[in-house]
Amino acid sequence: MTARGQSDGAFMKMRLLFTLRTIHAQIAVIVVLALLIVVTAAPIVERWLRDDYHTPDIEQLADRLRAVADILAVATPTERDTIVEAARHSGWDMTLEPLLLSMQFAGASEGERLTDRIVEWLFPPDDWTVPLGGWRTFLGDRRVVAMQVDDTSMIVSTVATDDILLITDFIGQGTYYVVAILTLVFLFSSFAIWSILLPLRRIAHAAGNADLSNDAPIFEERGSREIVVVAKALNSMHNRISVMMESRTRMLRGISHDLRTPLTRLRMRAENLPEGASRDAMLSDIGRIDGLLTESLDYLRDNHRQESIERTDIASLVQTVCNEFADVGFNVEYRGPNRLTVNCRPLALTRAITNLCDNATKFGRSVSVELQQESDGVAIGISDDGPGISGQDKERVLEPFFKADAARNGPNDGFGLGLPIVAEIVQAHGGRLQLLDRQPHGLHVRLELPFS
Numbered sequence: 001m002t003a004r005g006q007s008d009g010a011f012m013k014m015r016l017l018f019t020l021r022t023i024h025a026q027i028a029v030i031v032v033l034a035l036l037i038v039v040t041a042a043p044i045v046e047r048w049l050r051d052d053y054h055t056p057d058i059e060q061l062a063d064r065l066r067a068v069a070d071i072l073a074v075a076t077p078t079e080r081d082t083i084v085e086a087a088r089h090s091g092w093d094m095t096l097e098p099l100l101l102s103m104q105f106a107g108a109s110e111g112e113r114l115t116d117r118i119v120e121w122l123f124p125p126d127d128w129t130v131p132l133g134g135w136r137t138f139l140g141d142r143r144v145v146a147m148q149v150d151d152t153s154m155i156v157s158t159v160a161t162d163d164i165l166l167i168t169d170f171i172g173q174g175t176y177y178v179v180a181i182l183t184l185v186f187l188f189s190s191f192a193i194w195s196i197l198l199p200l201r202r203i204a205h206a207a208g209n210a211d212l213s214n215d216a217p218i219f220e221e222r223g224s225r226e227i228v229v230v231a232k233a234l235n236s237m238h239n240r241i242s243v244m245m246e247s248r249t250r251m252l253r254g255i256s257h258d259l260r261t262p263l264t265r266l267r268m269r270a271e272n273l274p275e276g277a278s279r280d281a282m283l284s285d286i287g288r289i290d291g292l293l294t295e296s297l298d299y300l301r302d303n304h305r306q307e308s309i310e311r312t313d314i315a316s317l318v319q320t321v322c323n324e325f326a327d328v329g330f331n332v333e334y335r336g337p338n339r340l341t342v343n344c345r346p347l348a349l350t351r352a353i354t355n356l357c358d359n360a361t362k363f364g365r366s367v368s369v370e371l372q373q374e375s376d377g378v379a380i381g382i383s384d385d386g387p388g389i390s391g392q393d394k395e396r397v398l399e400p401f402f403k404a405d406a407a408r409n410g411p412n413d414g415f416g417l418g419l420p421i422v423a424e425i426v427q428a429h430g431g432r433l434q435l436l437d438r439q440p441h442g443l444h445v446r447l448e449l450p451f452s
Helices: 003-019 023-052 058-073 077-089 099-104 110-122 173-208 225-271 277-301 314-327 346-363 418-428
Strands: 094-098 132-139 142-148 153-158 310-313 331-335 341-344 366-373 377-384 432-437 443-450
Touching: 023 173, 058 077, 058 094, 058 142, 058 153, 077 094, 094 099, 099 153, 173 225, 225 277, 277 418, 310 314, 310 346, 314 331, 314 341, 314 346, 314 366, 331 346, 341 346, 346 366, 346 377, 346 418, 346 443, 418 432, 418 443
Parallel strands: 331 366
Antiparallel strands: 094 153, 132 142, 142 153, 310 341, 366 377, 377 443, 432 443
């Protein structure tokens, strides 16, 4: 082979490989291969079926009767009896009957006639003569094929319907091959379709567990050409989102820096004012503005996602938070095991439980923190006896800067970032956060964290 021929062959192989990397080409190959299997196996299956099923060949039987009827039409009455008797001795089940007997013929049902018409339209017979009464004729409880001999007589043959049954005990060998081939085609097609859809499932799983704070590509760029294009587009979108979030954080950090300087000057001037209500109000407002800037930056930094996962005694962690609140006079009670080790981000989880306990102590007189081990993880419940949160606000309180109704607002309430930060931390752990009603009143916050 010449160098040009070799290069052309290599080019064709590369072109074929590139073509098969598209989803529509892969589906087309699956369909073609399945059809090839069916077409190739059909003659073999038909041959086995002919061995297993003794089905009567109605067309061939009608052709034989037509030939016998033509002979009987030119024979004398004595010769007719001899011809019919000879045919019966040869194994042909036929009798010479009066033509009037055809009036007792019963045809097929409407559904069977419709099926026959469809079959005859799809597979028209060659040159066979249609039997007297049609292809599906019954005389009493027998299925028969009849041919008219002359104006007064006809020849009738009984169709051996018992031969339609399988000659094996229950299912013949051919049936096994039919089932095997159909199963093979089904399994092959299912596997091929599964292999095509697997990258889509992989993309969906990656999207559901995406960590936007991570700059690494989320989606694997492999598979068919369409899948690679989608993965590249999603990775590009992820990069743009990361850049946008980082730009937003830098902007707010700059704004915070620029605001803290005049805030510091205002605080110093306010502290130099004479004692009084105006001075205290100014210092309170300055403190709230400074706290709002601090909480906003903490929320936007998203540092809890950057913390590494460690093996942590979560029971000790929760007890420590409860003890810190109890030490300053709050009625916070811990219920749970003395030791329970899980994989988590300890600083982030400490912050989440602290936020929840802080929120509970603002609106309730007593707070209960319960830690439970479950089959697939741990559950932390924080309950208070405060006014609770209305049903329509349970979803909205997880939005940044949203505050619930006046029942849970007061002079010392926060800025609407405590629960959103908790939700972000729980999501970073792959867990779930639920806000439930506590009976007879109050709020029960449930954190579900998986072991992995």
